[in-house]
Amino acid sequence: xxxxxKKAPRxxxxxxxxxxxxxxxxxxxRKAMLDRIAEVYHLYGFEAxxxxxxxxxxxxxxxxxxxxxxxxxxxxxxEEDSGWVALRYDLTAPLARVYAQHRNELPTPYRRYAxxxxxxxxxxxxxxxxxxxxxxxxxxxxxxxxxxxxxxxMLSDVLxxxxxxRGDYLVRVNNRKVLNGVLxxxxxxxxxxxxxxxxxxxxxxxxxxxxxxxxxxxxxxxxSGAYIDGVGLSDDQAAPVLAFLTSKGADAGRTLAxxxxxxGASAVGAEGVAELETMAELLGAQGYGSDRIxxxxxxxxxxxxxxxxxxxxxxxxxxxxxxxxxxxxxxxxGGGRYDDLVKRFTGQExxxxxxSIGVDRLLAALRAKGRMGGATTGPVIVTVMDRDRMGxxxxxxxxxxxxxxxxxxxxxxxxxxxxxxxxxxxxxxxxAVIQGSDEADRGVVQxxxxxxxxxxxAEASLEEWKSQPAQFExxxxxxxxxxxxxLDKSDA
Amino acid sequence: xxxxxKKAPRxxxxxxxxxxxxxxxxxxxRKAMLDRIAEVYHLYGFEAxxxxxxxxxxxxxxxxxxxxxxxxxxxxxxEEDSGWVALRYDLTAPLARVYAQHRNELPTPYRRYAxxxxxxxxxxxxxxxxxxxxxxxxxxxxxxxxxxxxxxxMLSDVLxxxxxxRGDYLVRVNNRKVLNGVLxxxxxxxxxxxxxxxxxxxxxxxxxxxxxxxxxxxxxxxxSGAYIDGVGLSDDQAAPVLAFLTSKGADAGRTLAxxxxxxGASAVGAEGVAELETMAELLGAQGYGSDRIxxxxxxxxxxxxxxxxxxxxxxxxxxxxxxxxxxxxxxxxGGGRYDDLVKRFTGQExxxxxxSIGVDRLLAALRAKGRMGGATTGPVIVTVMDRDRMGxxxxxxxxxxxxxxxxxxxxxxxxxxxxxxxxxxxxxxxxAVIQGSDEADRGVVQxxxxxxxxxxxAEASLEEWKSQPAQFExxxxxxxxxxxxxLDKSDA
Numbered sequence: 001x002x003x004x005x006k007k008a009p010r011x012x013x014x015x016x017x018x019x020x021x022x023x024x025x026x027x028x029x030r031k032a033m034l035d036r037i038a039e040v041y042h043l044y045g046f047e048a049x050x051x052x053x054x055x056x057x058x059x060x061x062x063x064x065x066x067x068x069x070x071x072x073x074x075x076x077x078x079e080e081d082s083g084w085v086a087l088r089y090d091l092t093a094p095l096a097r098v099y100a101q102h103r104n105e106l107p108t109p110y111r112r113y114a115x116x117x118x119x120x121x122x123x124x125x126x127x128x129x130x131x132x133x134x135x136x137x138x139x140x141x142x143x144x145x146x147x148x149x150x151x152x153x154m155l156s157d158v159l160x161x162x163x164x165x166r167g168d169y170l171v172r173v174n175n176r177k178v179l180n181g182v183l184x185x186x187x188x189x190x191x192x193x194x195x196x197x198x199x200x201x202x203x204x205x206x207x208x209x210x211x212x213x214x215x216x217x218x219x220x221x222x223x224s225g226a227y228i229d230g231v232g233l234s235d236d237q238a239a240p241v242l243a244f245l246t247s248k249g250a251d252a253g254r255t256l257a258x259x260x261x262x263x264g265a266s267a268v269g270a271e272g273v274a275e276l277e278t279m280a281e282l283l284g285a286q287g288y289g290s291d292r293i294x295x296x297x298x299x300x301x302x303x304x305x306x307x308x309x310x311x312x313x314x315x316x317x318x319x320x321x322x323x324x325x326x327x328x329x330x331x332x333x334g335g336g337r338y339d340d341l342v343k344r345f346t347g348q349e350x351x352x353x354x355x356s357i358g359v360d361r362l363l364a365a366l367r368a369k370g371r372m373g374g375a376t377t378g379p380v381i382v383t384v385m386d387r388d389r390m391g392x393x394x395x396x397x398x399x400x401x402x403x404x405x406x407x408x409x410x411x412x413x414x415x416x417x418x419x420x421x422x423x424x425x426x427x428x429x430x431x432a433v434i435q436g437s438d439e440a441d442r443g444v445v446q447x448x449x450x451x452x453x454x455x456x457x458a459e460a461s462l463e464e465w466k467s468q469p470a471q472f473e474x475x476x477x478x479x480x481x482x483x484x485x486x487l488d489k490s491d492a
Numbered sequence: 493x494x495x496x497x498k499k500a501p502r503x504x505x506x507x508x509x510x511x512x513x514x515x516x517x518x519x520x521x522r523k524a525m526l527d528r529i530a531e532v533y534h535l536y537g538f539e540a541x542x543x544x545x546x547x548x549x550x551x552x553x554x555x556x557x558x559x560x561x562x563x564x565x566x567x568x569x570x571e572e573d574s575g576w577v578a579l580r581y582d583l584t585a586p587l588a589r590v591y592a593q594h595r596n597e598l599p600t601p602y603r604r605y606a607x608x609x610x611x612x613x614x615x616x617x618x619x620x621x622x623x624x625x626x627x628x629x630x631x632x633x634x635x636x637x638x639x640x641x642x643x644x645x646m647l648s649d650v651l652x653x654x655x656x657x658r659g660d661y662l663v664r665v666n667n668r669k670v671l672n673g674v675l676x677x678x679x680x681x682x683x684x685x686x687x688x689x690x691x692x693x694x695x696x697x698x699x700x701x702x703x704x705x706x707x708x709x710x711x712x713x714x715x716s717g718a719y720i721d722g723v724g725l726s727d728d729q730a731a732p733v734l735a736f737l738t739s740k741g742a743d744a745g746r747t748l749a750x751x752x753x754x755x756g757a758s759a760v761g762a763e764g765v766a767e768l769e770t771m772a773e774l775l776g777a778q779g780y781g782s783d784r785i786x787x788x789x790x791x792x793x794x795x796x797x798x799x800x801x802x803x804x805x806x807x808x809x810x811x812x813x814x815x816x817x818x819x820x821x822x823x824x825x826g827g828g829r830y831d832d833l834v835k836r837f838t839g840q841e842x843x844x845x846x847x848s849i850g851v852d853r854l855l856a857a858l859r860a861k862g863r864m865g866g867a868t869t870g871p872v873i874v875t876v877m878d879r880d881r882m883g884x885x886x887x888x889x890x891x892x893x894x895x896x897x898x899x900x901x902x903x904x905x906x907x908x909x910x911x912x913x914x915x916x917x918x919x920x921x922x923x924a925v926i927q928g929s930d931e932a933d934r935g936v937v938q939x940x941x942x943x944x945x946x947x948x949x950a951e952a953s954l955e956e957w958k959s960q961p962a963q964f965e966x967x968x969x970x971x972x973x974x975x976x977x978x979l980d981k982s983d984a
Contacts, residue, residue: 011550013592013837016574019544021590027540043893045871045900045919048519052511052623053545053579053609054567058503075546077569079613082508087545098513100505107918109903117545121571131544142903146882150903153890285883286890345505379537390638391777398645398778401535408537411601411634411642426599427537 018124019131029372030363033162034115034135037357040158041113041137044150049112051094053119057084059097061344075121075130087119091136092341092354099140099352100345108141115359126322136335138354140342145275148309148337148353149282155313155333155355156292162362163371164315169332172296173311175276176336179300181269182244182262186237196231197241204245204298213242240264247297252280255295262297275309309353310336319368329365333357378428380407380483383421384414385436392440396433396479403480405487424450430490431483435476443476447483451490510616511623521864522855525654526607526627529849532650533605533629536642541604543586545611549576551589553836567613567622579611583628584833584846591632591844592837600633607851618814628827630846632834637767640801640829640845641774647805647825647847648784654854655863656807661824664788665803667768668828671792673761674736674754678729688723689733696737696790705734732756739789744772747787754789767801801845802828811860821857825849870920872899872975875913876906877928884932888925888971895972897979916942922982923975927968935968939975943982 015021022030038048057076076086088094091114099110115135124130137154139147152171159169179201188194200215207215214220216238219230240262247258256277263269276295283293299312315329335355342350366372380400382393393409400407410420424432434446453470474482507513514522530540549568568578580586583606591602607627616622629646631639644663651661671693680686692707699707706712708730711722732754739750748769755761768787775785791804805825810818827847834842858864872892874885885901892899902912916924926938945962966974 010839011553011837012548013551013589014548015544015589015593016546016548016571016577019546021544021594022540022542023594024539024541027542031540043896043898045898047516048514048523049516050514050519052507052513054508054511054611054623056504056506056508059505061503075569075571077567079508079567085508097505097507101507102513102515107915109915111900119546131546139903143905144882144903146886146901147903149886150901282883282886286886345503347502390636391774394638394641394774394778404535406535406537408603409638409642411631411636411639413635423599423601 016130018122018129020129030133030359033363033366034133034359036161037135037158038113038115040154040161044111044137044154046111046113046137049095049098049114050116051088051091051098051114053087053117054085055088055094055097056082057086059345060086060088060093061341073121075119089120090118091116091134091356092138092338095136095138095140095354096341096352097345099350100342103346103350109147110140111137112140113137133359135357135359136354138352140352141350142353143351145279145309145337146282147351148275148311149279151335151353151355152279152293152311153283153286153288155311155335155357156288158357159313159332163366163369166292168317168369169292169313169315171293171311171313172299173276173279173293173309174295174297174299175272175309176306177268177272177275177308178259178263178297179244179272181264181266181272182240184266184269185240185262185264186233188237193231197233198300200231201241201245201298202300209242209246212245213238216241244297248295252277252290252295255297256280259297272308279309305338305341306336307339308337310334311355313357315365317369319365329368331358332362332365377406377430377487378424380405380431380433381420381424381427381429382407382409382433383417383424384410385417385434386440387414389435389437389440392435396435396445399480400483403484405480405483421448431486433479433483439473440476444473445476445479446471446473447486449486449490508622510614510621512621522625522851525855525858526625526851528653529627529650530605530607532646532653536603536629536646538603538605538629541587541590541606542608543580543583543590543606545579545609546577547580547586547589548574549578551837552578552580552585565613567611581612582610583608583626583848584630584830587628587630587632587846588833588844589837591842592834595838595842601639602632603629604632605629625851627849627851628846630844632844633842634845635843637771637801637829638774639843640767640803641771643827643845643847644771644785644803645775645778645780647803647827647849648780650849651805651824655858655861656854658784660809660861661784661805661807663785663803663805664791665768665771665785665801666787666789666791667764667801668798669760669764669767669800670751670755670789671736671764673756673758673764674732676758676761677732677754677756678725680729685723689725690792692723693733693737693790694792701734701738704737705730708733736789740787744769744782744787747789748772751789764800771801797830797833798828799831800829802826803847805849807857809861811857821860823850824854824857869898869922869979870916872897872923872925873912873916873919873921874899874901874925875909875916876902877909877926878932879906881927881929881932884927888927888937891972892975895976897972897975913940923978925971925975931965932968936965937968937971938963938965939978941978941982943978 074086074089076084078084099106113136117131118134119131121130137151152173156171160166183194188197200212204212211220215228215230216233217230220228222228243262247255247262249255249258256273259273263273280295299310312331313333314331317329318326319329321327333355337353339349339351341352382396384393397407397409410423412419412423414420421432430451432448432450434448439445449470456470566578566581568576570576591598605628609623610626611623613622629643644665648663652658675686675689692704696704703712707720707722708725709722712720714720735754739747739754741747741750748765751765755765772787791802804823806823807821809821811821813819825847829845831841831843833844874888876885889899889901902915904915906912913924922943924940924942926940931937941962948962
């Protein structure tokens with residue numbers, strides 16, 4: 001008796017947790033969108049950059065959004081010759097490294113765009129993946145807020161170019177210095193209290209003015225009935241924050257005046273308000289009014305590294321959430337000025353500003369509005385009636401392709417003809433071509449109009465069905481011309 | 493005295509060893525090439541797939557080319573929730589996983605293309621990086637060699653579409669079964685001897701027929717004077733290998749006849765020769781003659797997983813190597829049939845065949861032949877003479893962009909005007925626009941034709957230089973029209 005051979009278990013055919021694959025139309029649609037965005041970036045003078053996906057942990061630094069713990073949130077491992085390395089978690093940290101490394105060869109200012117996947121080692125959830133696309137544009141080495149204004153204008157152009165019409169989005173601009181001015185006037189006890197105030201400001205969208213007032217003071221009973229402790233400020237201390245949050249006026253002039261009140265005598269606050277004013281002027285000169293770009297003091301942006309203007313693009317239309325309730329689509333892009341990121345490497349301050357577009361969210365928005373997809377068509381399928389005449393079928397697809405028509409021969413097992421038509425259906429094929437030896441002898445082919453066929457199957461009576469106008473015979477020599485006619489018809 | 497604060501050392505601004513960044517034209521050229529390749533793949537009915545960059549080590553398997561050791565050669569790390577994971581080292585192993593995972597939803601045959609970076613944890617060297625692009629097309633679920641022939645035809649089309657003219661490349665086709673047939677007829681002692689024979693065959697290109705004869709027998713003194721031990725076969729035993737390697741005839745018919753002699757009575761060998769014959773017939777029917785695709789028994793392909801047809805695209809022109817010596821450019825693409833890769837997951841054999849294009853090598857070839865680059869142009873630069881009139885400069889670039897002209901305002905420190913022109917030069921700007929307050933008052937701008945300026949600087953006499961025809965004044969209202977005229981001129 002032979003000894004039993006122990007078989008190795010089969011590997012599981014699964015992506016690692018939090019990763020996914022993208023097929024056909026999803027890939028094509030994302031590519032089409034990225035191409036359009038790149039065109040706008042290029043028109044504005046930005047140059048492409050593709051940095052390596054792997055960076056040293058040292059170079060990446062501790063700037064991961066929403067993660068305070070060092071080296072948490074990234075995929076990292078140790079290399080013998082490079083020490084700890086990690087997959088990039090965004091495109092901004094790599095840009096700072098690239099600029100520091102190549103600054104002697106690069107032009108200054110350096111306008112660059114970058115698009116590609118980034119990786120986050122976070123808990124995956126529904127619609128939340130560990131690999132996703134970003135599409136950034138940044139200007140390094142331009143100290144003027146004209147650079148920030150340019151980014152906002154470009155962001156507005158990008159949204160319209162990819163298919164979000166004016167009125168369906170808003171680029172909202174704020175300035176960290178204004179916020180710093182407000183905090184300065186409040187005379188806070190320590191950094192911890194300041195951090196608590198910032199966290200409270202971030203909740204303004206959810207809890208409103210009254211809620212923020214309670215949270216800055218003694219605390220608040222939230223919707224679930226739980227009591228949330230307050231920051232413990234007096235009404236007088238809390239006043240500047242509330243003035244700041246409610247400072248949005250009917251127009252930019254009114255908002256700026258309110259902000260000036262909110263910052264009191266703070267010098268850094270005054271600087272922030274002046275920067276916002278300059279941006280509003282520059283954008284106005286280029287025709288970007290408050291229907292596209294507006295000053296909105298409630299924009300905070302989580303990232304700690306912002307030092308001046310911050311901005312956010314919000315889609316203002318409603319979609320239905322997973323429970324069927326209407327809600328605002330919300331933010332698809334954000335950015336701001338970060339003057340200290342390159343300094344980490346070089347010791348010298350290098351001003352920088354930029355924007356990051358959440359490509360997958362933007363695609364989701366376009367799909368939700370029905371502004372994506374549907375236009376893709378499968379190939380013409382040449383079926384195989386006669387295995388020995390494969391060469392003749394290959395000739396047909398070669399002719400069709402040479403005429404620019406997407407076409408293929410069925411290459412599965414041809415025995416069951418029904419399977420071939422099922423395949424054509426699965427591929428969204430507009431046309432199937434059929435030629436048995438009988439047709440070959442007579443120099444003809446059968447053409448099956450699958451678009452019309454599907455329509456008849458859905459709508460036609462039995463009599464119409466039997467008359468089968470969706471299938472007809474043509475001369476072999478007319479193959480390309482007849483199929484082109486059919487495709488033009490179904491395009492129309 | 494305050495305690496000394498210990499400063500953290502600055503991070504190094506460096507990519508990890510073996511990684512690099514790609515800038516501007518390099519990114520744009522690769523993208524243009526990938527777009528053209530994708531168009532051909534699409535025309536042939538292939539669908540895009542973008543699988544995750546990270547795979548479980550288990551799913552990737554041990555198929556890394558040229559690496560026999562398990563899990564060597566990849567970047568791998570351990571995740572709490574997914575176990576050992578790794579960056580993909582090619583696009584074929586992920587395809588096998590994707591097809592096994594999604595086979596119930598995917599059409600069969602499944603034609604897919606994929607393009608993107610792959611990662612190899614190998615010793616980096618000059619021009620040899622740890623992250624590089626691949627661009628693959630594969631057909632899964634098609635048992636017929638018509639699928640292999642289609643891939644070869646498509647590869648030929650791709651090379652011509654990206655700019656390699658007919659005559660400058662050759663797709664060479666062989667079949668593993670023929671080789672297996674040859675080995676069968678030799679009556680080898682064991683697997684180790686078989687492996688030694690395969691390694692020797694791989695050296696045929698370098699050492700020629702006489703060299704292989706020596707290496708299969710007693711051994712050989714190589715060029716450096718070292719003695720290389722032979723496999724130790726008798727002349728009779730070695731004869732089939734030599735017949736096989738020298739079987740290439742004047743045409744496919746002659747080559748096939750020689751191969752039939754070489755395989756003797758081996759059934760698997762006969763199957764291989766028949767498959768080659770069918771491929772030659774099918775390709776002939778579509779007009780792909782031996783000037784584009786030819787049977788060449790010396791093609792082996794290193795990968796262990798190939799089971800039938802193997803192919804390779806070679807560029808046949810000479811380039812100069814780093815020492816200035818002419819040499820053949822060599823292989824830019826390879827592939828073949830691998831019927832067992834999906835079986836690893838499912839237990840059932842799933843036929844598959846495909847090709848991988850070495851994008852970076854192909855780009856290098858096009859650059860070596862001068863068929864790439866040079867066509868990129870920098871933006872029109874609107875200079876800043878007067879910091880307070882930034883809005884007016886922004887208006888100019890907005891007008892230019894709305895007319896589709898790439899344009900930007902200089903956003904560095906404007907104090908030194910020379911720096912602005914240096915910047916324009918570094919950006920390859922075709923035109924600089926200049927407007928001081930004097931010009932603004934008169935409603936004009938100065939236009940500096942930087943293309944002509946560079947030409948004059950290189951060629952003109954002092955008199956011509958002084959007359960400065962490269963700079964002239966135009967009405968502000970003619971800005972777009974005049975610049976378009978200049979750009980059209982320099983395009984011509």
